Amino acid sequence: MTSSPSLPSWLSDATAAHLSATNADVNAVDTADPAQASGATYALANEPAKGQIRRLEPMDADGTAARLVLVVNADSSSAAVQVVLLTNESEMGSDRDTRLTPDLTGLPYDVLALFDVTAPAWYVQLGPVLATIDLDEIEFLPPAGTPVAGPEDARWNWKQDEHDSLVRLSGECARQIVDEGVDNFVDPAALDLEAVSDVELALIVRATAPLMDRGRLCMPLEALRKLDAHRVDPQSRYWESVRCLLELVPRHDDLVIAEPLDRLPIAPRAHINNDQLVVALSAVMEKMPNTYRSLGLFTLGSLWQGETLNAWETSAQSTLHLKRATSGVWEMFVSGRRHQLVVHAVDETDAQTTTASGHLKTRRPAHA
């Protein structure tokens, strides 16, 4: 409890009146705060979804101001959201904006949703869920003000500044999405027929081959050697998909990488926090352009022991600065820059997204 020895009487009166009017429970535990809630509870509450009002934080601590946003779309396969900027300057509203009042949001203050100021952002940039609204409900709300008259209207420059502030927050995500560069890797163990079944092999091939064909996925050379050495039975019903993958390789030989994944031991892993594959991926992240901050890893849940792929707790012996952001998405700091690792366990189904213990499991990616 903070003491208040020198609080002036007008402020004591004002805060007392405020508390009385709002009946605020100031000691309530915020379940959206990981420090006060269990990891599983936080993960469930933190899963990005349409209609959430959340804080959007910059990728790096460079002084860029965080802002409140409304999530209007969430794509778990790329771990990216589309957000609309919110502001407390509701008197600046125009016919393009919508005022979200406390009775709609449950928040104590009014916010203005600037539907013409929108951008994509990575999951790891999202702060706690502050409120959730029904997007269909706000579609028919009246406009928040009159149209902006032109450059001489004060709201013209104001909105440009608001747009700039969202661009500063979302720049890395927007550029990576527009670039459509190589930002996915396949787990070498997932192509090793000594470690996986025919069915699992087919699953991983079906998920990754289209990405490789579009030039978005790197294939470790070591994994291809393993695949070639063991050969799948041509009579097998999975042969066709494997053949597709092998036929893709000569056409995209620039995507077959010899370093650094080929030196990795291909074996079931102990914990994602200490796994050498993730160490290798952090080295890949370090070499990526500054605007590339998200990396997808296609793997099989069966290759990871127990629930280690989805466990909330970080290992005490962890050599990585790895923190679970939400289901299947991990936050990593590499050379002082924030990245996100999106783990696609392609053998997980939607029905298995929540285990009996309440731990979230990775959703099946859309490509699968």
Added chain:
Amino acid sequence: MTDNPAWDQLLDEHRTLVMGPLWLKLLEDVVRSVTPRYPPSVYSETGEWNQHARENLVQDVTVHQLLEQHQLSYIVDSSTSTSMATALLHRLVRRTLAYNRRRTVIDNILDRCRTLHSFESTSGPGPSNERLLEAVRHVARIPRVGIHKEERAPSVYTTDSLRDILQIAQDHLGSSFSERDLAKILEHVLTSYLPSALEQIDARTHAPSPELGPDQEAVVADVLSELFSSMSQDQRTVVAMKLADRSDTEVAHQFGISRPTAAKRFREAAKFIETAVVDLPTRVQDAVLRELPYRLEADLPIPASNSDRQAPTQETHE
């Protein structure tokens, strides 16, 4: 807990007291920093920024904004550090100053309207939003008179314009519209009198020509708007630099071009402006040209240091 102890203390104080000595101290520091930039004759009730005036402002922001409007909750939800919260407090103090002035603008207009019209007393549910917004759209077309520097509450409308506004209100809301209805219309229409506009006005030493009538003021505004939107960014920057007495060498440096090319670009931009105003009455032309430098302020680049002012000898991007 965050890795920022000062921010943690502020969060803790907010959880336990809503607002206590730490937040109060932060706000007092912000008010001390913001107020010297605002003319006390315009923004301070006492006409000066003394301890009493600053305390009034601190109380105004605390009671009406941070607590009643729950802006402290907004700041806590939006921020992840003390510096972010401080920046939001800065903005809130500036908005409060501007909002208080805007209230005076609308109050004065309502005072003048009372001498022209007898309002009905407020009762019943009031007009629908649709009818109110329809009236707003018509009132928005009524021309306004210019704002003069150091004017505490700009008059905004001539008496004839006020009569037109009252007629519009009557046509759309019925003859029994209330003073409160008219205030709502004016709050919508005068959004452009909000913070940034007032700050820009205060930063100027210029006031629109007082001899222009409302119709001519409207023409000036239209021409400036047209000019602003039809000129390219480069053209605006060139004109802004020349109007600010920057040399051709500086213009050349700014665009990475030679000095003669810079001079040529300015001549082209000047010709463009001349074409836009050539058919206007002389008085309106003068008003447009007087106003132009202020409209182009945002396009004026920061002066380069002396060592950076060497114009390149070759064209880098023509």
